[in-house]
Amino acid sequence: MSREIWKAGTFIYPIPAVMVTSGTYENPNIMTVAWTGIINTNPAMCYISVRPERYSYNLIKDNGEFVINLTNEKLAFATDWCGVRSGAKYDKFKEMNLTKEKAKYVKCPIIKESPVAIECKVRKIEELGSHHMIIADILSIDADKQYIDENGTFDISKCDLIAYSNGKYYTLGKKIGKFGFSVEKKKKKSKNKSFRG
Numbered sequence: 001m002s003r004e005i006w007k008a009g010t011f012i013y014p015i016p017a018v019m020v021t022s023g024t025y026e027n028p029n030i031m032t033v034a035w036t037g038i039i040n041t042n043p044a045m046c047y048i049s050v051r052p053e054r055y056s057y058n059l060i061k062d063n064g065e066f067v068i069n070l071t072n073e074k075l076a077f078a079t080d081w082c083g084v085r086s087g088a089k090y091d092k093f094k095e096m097n098l099t100k101e102k103a104k105y106v107k108c109p110i111i112k113e114s115p116v117a118i119e120c121k122v123r124k125i126e127e128l129g130s131h132h133m134i135i136a137d138i139l140s141i142d143a144d145k146q147y148i149d150e151n152g153t154f155d156i157s158k159c160d161l162i163a164y165s166n167g168k169y170y171t172l173g174k175k176i177g178k179f180g181f182s183v184e185k186k187k188k189k190s191k192n193k194s195f196r197g
Contacts, residue, residue, distance in 0.1 A: 010035075014163035014170060017079050019069045020048055021108045022059040023087075025100060028109050030092040031056035032083030034164040035131060036068060044138040046120060049131040055087040060134060064122040065106040069114035072160040073171050079162070080169065105139040115159040117142040 020031045035049035046068065050057050060066045071079045078096040085092065093100055099112035103119050110117035120136035147158050162169050 013165035017162055017164040021067045022056045024107045025109045029056050029087035030082045032079050047133050047135050049133045052132050066120050067110050068118040069111040070116040071162050115144045
């Protein structure tokens with residue numbers, strides 16, 4: 001297999017396309033972010049990387065909190081629109097007909113239409129260059145009950161989550177395995193013999 005070498009750049013795909021809410025419940029903003037992810041398990045921590053000239057940047061820096069709202073196919077248009085329009089000029093909740101819902105631990109709202117909202121408290125900000133990495137503690141996971149089954153398990157496959165890849169949005173495909181399936185022992189089929197007396 002032959003390869004072509006390109007200059008260093010942002011080419012780790014796919015990645016989540018999320019809507020980040022910030023500000024206050026009365027005066028919130030929504031910003032679309034693709035540079036995001038988990039960075040620690042215990043304590044649970046995540047990050048978003050944001051250009052400091054973005055309207056949401058100072059809202060997050062000043063208030064020290066934000067919410068990561070996962071997005072699905074129904075939210076794809078709003079996700080893109082909130083990424084190309086500034087909160088300095090638009091009320092994005094109003095423009096995109098999105099519903100504000102009170103969070104449990106932070107002042108900024110969650111997006112009711114989002115299947116999962118992750119409440120975050122800023123721990124520190126690393127100024128890296130074009131983007132500043134905002135490192136945060138995860139305070140709460142707010143999950144929509146319609147995706148939780150009778151056993152209390154969240155079925156993420158029903159959410160129709162979307163991902164961002166090289167300038168385009170994609171829905172996630174079919175499940176092809178689960179964590180640890182490569183080393184999982186196969187269950188032996190039991191042979192039940194019935195005896196008649």
